[in-house]
Amino acid sequence: xxxxxxxxxxxxxxxxxxxxxTRLTILGxxxxxxxxxxxxxxxxxxxxxxxxxxxxxxxxAGLVKEQRRGQWIFYSLNREHATYPIIQxxxxxxxxxxxxxxxxxxxxxxxxxxx
Amino acid sequence: xxxxxxxxxxxxxxxxxxxxxTRLTILGxxxxxxxxxxxxxxxxxxxxxxxxxxxxxxxxAGLVKEQRRGQWIFYSLNREHATYPIIQxxxxxxxxxxxxxxxxxxxxxxxxxxx
DNA sequence: TCATGATATAAGTATATGCTTATATATACA
DNA sequence: TGTATATATAAGCATATACTTATATCATGA
Numbered sequence: 618x619x620x621x622x623x624x625x626x627x628x629x630x631x632x633x634x635x636x637x638x639t640r641l642t643i644l645g646x647x648x649x650x651x652x653x654x655x656x657x658x659x660x661x662x663x664x665x666x667x668x669x670x671x672x673x674x675x676x677x678a679g680l681v682k683e684q685r686r687g688q689w690i691f692y693s694l695n696r697e698h699a700t701y702p703i704i705q706x707x708x709x710x711x712x713x714x715x716x717x718x719x720x721x722x723x724x725x726x727x728x729x730x731x732x
Numbered sequence: 733x734x735x736x737x738x739x740x741x742x743x744x745x746x747x748x749x750x751x752x753x754t755r756l757t758i759l760g761x762x763x764x765x766x767x768x769x770x771x772x773x774x775x776x777x778x779x780x781x782x783x784x785x786x787x788x789x790x791x792x793a794g795l796v797k798e799q800r801r802g803q804w805i806f807y808s809l810n811r812e813h814a815t816y817p818i819i820q821x822x823x824x825x826x827x828x829x830x831x832x833x834x835x836x837x838x839x840x841x842x843x844x845x846x847x
Numbered sequence: 848t849c850a851t852g853a854t855a856t857a858a859g860t861a862t863a864t865g866c867t868t869a870t871a872t873a874t875a876c877a
Numbered sequence: 878t879g880t881a882t883a884t885a886t887a888a889g890c891a892t893a894t895a896c897t898t899a900t901a902t903c904a905t906g907a
Contacts, residue, residue, distance in 0.1 A: 621825070625760070626753055628826045633751025637895085638744045645740070654854060667896060669855055688853050688904050706821040710736070711743045752865085769884060782866060784885055803874045803883050 623700050631700040634678055635707055639663065640671050644694065644704060645714035647681060652718070653689040653728050660717045680704065689728055738815050746815035749793055750822055754778065755786050759809065759819060760829035762796060767833070768804040768843050775832045795819065804843055 635641055639661060646652050646660065657668045672692060675681045682695045695701065721727045750756055754776060761767050761775065772783045787807060790796045797810045810816070836842045 622827055623825050625756060625826050628822070629751055629753045629756050631751075632747050632756070632822065636744055636746075636748025636751040638741055639895090641740060641744045641747070655852095664897075665854070666856080666898085670895075673855080685854095685904090690854065703822060703825050706825070707743070707747065707818060710738050710818050710821070711740050712737055754865090770882095779867075780884070781868085781886080785865075788885080800874090800884095805884065 647694045648708050649715050651691040651693045653691050762809045763823050764830050766806040766808045768806050
């Protein structure tokens with residue numbers, strides 16, 4: 618893998634966004650698969666506006682991408698972002714969030730969408 | 733290298749501290765060698781109290797260690813910290829701060845202390 | 848066209864953050 | 878003992894942050 622050097626200022630901006638439990642969990646979730654807002658609300662047990670505001674910060678910074686499918690808006694990790702290598706490394710060193718999505722699925726709360 | 737999983741909450745706390753240009757630079761500097769406060773002040777061109785306050789945050793979190801030698805207090809990276817793997821990875825992906833120390837040295841502003 | 852569900856946005860608020868200036872503390876050295 | 882240097886701490890202040898509640902937007906389906 619080629620080593621890319623990320624500008625300090627840009628790295629700091631991304632790290633600031635990662636430096637919040639809620640956003641770090643959100644990124645841990647979208648690392649494994651796309652998620653929609655109501656799933657974050659369910660997993661994180663937080664209000665919908667609060668989640669939306671965190672997502673907006675992540676999206677404004679370009680760390681996540683959004684895609685509407687019907688009534689849902691799905692968020693995914695933007696692996697093209699300049700600071701993605703940092704995010705990737707960080708996510709590798711924290712507990713996997715996959716089980717939380719699995720628990721959602723088992724509770725029948727996972728959103729599946731073909732459109 | 734063994735892979736250690738860092739608790740999400742603790743990771744977020746460290747990332748928050750890294751998410752500031754000044755502190756990220758400070759950590760980049762102590763990655764290479766011990767530095768004292770006046771060196772940070774010189775390199776970063778910021779007020780001494782401001783630097784001291786950033787150092788206090790880093791020290792309170794345990795990310796750096798301090799050691800007094802005579803009239804100077806030297807700061808160094810605490811490589812035993814639980815979140816050190818994250819810090820290490822991040823520092824590997826941003827520009828090296830070594831030249832800044834070298835410039836200090838050439839300007840005769842580097843503090844050398846044997847005590 | 849209307850009601851519902853998913854999401855975004857706005858406004859308000861309490862707290863956190865990062866600087867400033869002023870001052871205290873601690874060491875060195877004459 | 879007195880002065881200079883290095884550093885820490887305190888207090889004040891402007892701005893940022895992360896919620897809350899209320900409301901707007903947009904797609905779906907009857």
